[in-house]
Amino acid sequence: MGTLLKLSKLIDALTEHVGRWVSWLVLAAVLISAANAIVRKAFDTSSNAFLEIQWYLFAGVFLLAAGYTLLRQEHVKIDVILQHFSRRTQIGIEIFGIVCFLFPFVFVVVDLVWPLVVRAYVSGEMSNNAGGLIRWPVFALLPLGFCLLGLQGFSELIKRIAFLLGRADDPALKTKAKTPEEELAEAIRAAAAEAKR
Secondary structure: OHHHHHHHHHHHHHHHHHHHHHHHHHHHHHHHHHHHHHHHHHHOOOOHHHHHHHHHHHHHHHHHOHHHHHHOOOOOOOHHHHOOOOHHHHHHHHHHHHHHHHHHHHHHHHHHHHHHHHHHHHHOOEOOOOOOOEOHHHHHHHHHHHHHHHHHHHHHHHHHHHHHOOOOOOOOOOOOOOOHHHHHHHHHHHHHHHHHO
16 A cells, blocks of 8 residues: 555646646636737737637646646535545545546546547648647647546545555545635735835
């Protein structure tokens, strides 16, 4: 179990790294969106490529950060019934959900989408819109994101089994890390305090 817990920590570190870097795609999407709006208003012109890259970036954020969301215990959970059970029973139900729902879902999605990615890459499929972008990179985000989600699911499974065996703390407790909103609020407060000096 010790080796598996070390593997889980490595997966968690990878997921944390990916999640932190993917957050920068939000900034890129905002800047591209603003630039596109300014160009459209100022010069009465636009580009489908600018619109599509925003969609690609949004897809990247949503898909690539799914594992990061699972790591931080931020996925939606329906606790109306679950809260009435003991913590061990809750963890058992979560293990059941990971094994019987998450893993098969990840496998089916990757299995169904991969041939589409390969076909789009081989054919050089382009967007139907004039000036649009190639399609395979955004198609590739789907299996990549689901593989990262499945990998993090494996880490969560290890942590939950270790908890039931008494080898780890409760994995379902949210980390004490600050939320992005709290980090931003602190940065704004620090900048305001610095400006007053």
